[in-house]
């Protein structure tokens with residue numbers, strides 16, 4: 709059975725003391741409320757990974773990074789490699805978030821390399837795909853998302869693909885309060901799973917967790933998570949508020 713995952717993407721928010729306070733609140737609420745089959749991940753800014761990992765101790769909540777380099781080591785000022793994440797025992801890493809694509813020019817070729825580096829370092833990539841509003845309005849969203857998936861993932865062996873988590877995040881729903889409807893989310897998740905099945909077979913496709921991201925909150929999470937091909941969420945704004953985030957986690961059945 710594929711894993712259910714709720715991952716908070718804090719993006720570039722919180723001071724260290726605010727971050728610790730948020731984690732303390734989440735931990736206080738979550739132990740009794742998390743279903744055994746749901747993996748909760750906090751994708752926090754790089755400098756907070758170690759302190760927050762230490763704070764989480766051996767709780768069921770684990771850490772993720774929001775990016776990693778396409779290189780292993782060397783003269784790449786400001787970068788953090790997947791091998792560094794491995795050395796810090798940070799299990800997850802978001803790759804290809806639309807903000808990275810938009811503001812840092814990340815494209816499919818670069819992301820294929822980053823996915824490869826993450827897997828080589830035994831980290832789990834949360835690979836993001838999703839269309840901008842004008843693409844949705846032009847009706848070419850399925851084509852674009854399939855292209856994003858193909859460019860970054862289709863060179864992988866089936867065994868490696870099974871180690872990847874995919875997040876469908878329509879750009880028009882990110883930070884806008886405008887969530888995709890459950891029907892829109894389910895449609896796109898089914899398109900992605902069908903695409904995976906056509907290349908790797910149904911058994912492999914059925915093992916891949918596909919998360920939805922874009923204005924997920926405590927009110928809409930249950931309906932989104934009830935969709936058969938939605939295996940959890942990648943949560944931005946709502947992950948910055950403890951009660952809201954824990955309620956999103958609780959919405960997972």
Ligand code: 13P
Nearest residue numbers: 717882883922923944945
């Ligand atoms: P919001 O939940 O704030 O819309 O952000 C979604 C997101 O980008 C998660 O990666």
